[in-house]
Amino acid sequence: MNLRFLFRTLLVSFVLLAGVSSNAQAQGKPNYAYLGLEPDIVTNYVGTTARKLGYVRVTVELMINDVELLEIAEHHMPLLRATAIEIFGRQPEEKVKSLTGREDIRRAILTALQDHMKQETGGEVVRDVIFTKYLYQGG
Structure with missing residues (x-):
């Protein structure tokens, strides 16, 4: 019973x-999905002088517009990673080390990823970029 x-x-x-x-x-x-850029992004940034470089290590998570777009985002992972690395590499020390600069970098990466995915797929795949770990040294 x-x-x-x-x-x-x-x-x-x-x-x-x-x-x-x-x-x-x-x-x-x-029906959002999340995709991590694995492994962490580790790259140099421009220090206070051209002779000094610092490095930054960031864990990046992408918010994908729909679960059905997850496979498309995974297919384009090399482009997504390269774009994030390139943008971090162009940043001056002041931006990397400040909270407002960090937000500017995040928005620049988001805009670039959205533009690339629109060119590649014809639609908007990435909704947001989230930094879950952010470490920097040197400069």
């Missing part, structure tokens, strides 16, 4: 959860 009750409860719960999930998708709610 208890097994029947448990089974019915689980069945009803499953049906309700499936309905809520499909209802959220039917209402057009976003």
Whole structure:
């Protein structure tokens, strides 16, 4: 008797959860995915003088517009990584070390990634860029 009750409860719960999930998708709610640029980005940046270089190590996560676009983003991973590395390499020490500069770098990377993906795929794949670890030294 208890097994029947448990089974019915689980069945009803499953049906309700499936309905809520499909209802959220039917209402057009976003179905974001996250993709990490693996391994961490480690590159040099320009120090206070041209003879001094510092380095930065950043863990970058990309917010992808839809789970269905995840495979496309993974396919273009070399382009995405190269773009982030290139942008970090052009930054002066002041930007790398300041909070406002860090936000400027994040926005520059986001804009560049969105532009590249629009050229490659015809659509917007990357919604946001998130730095989950940010370390710098030297300069």
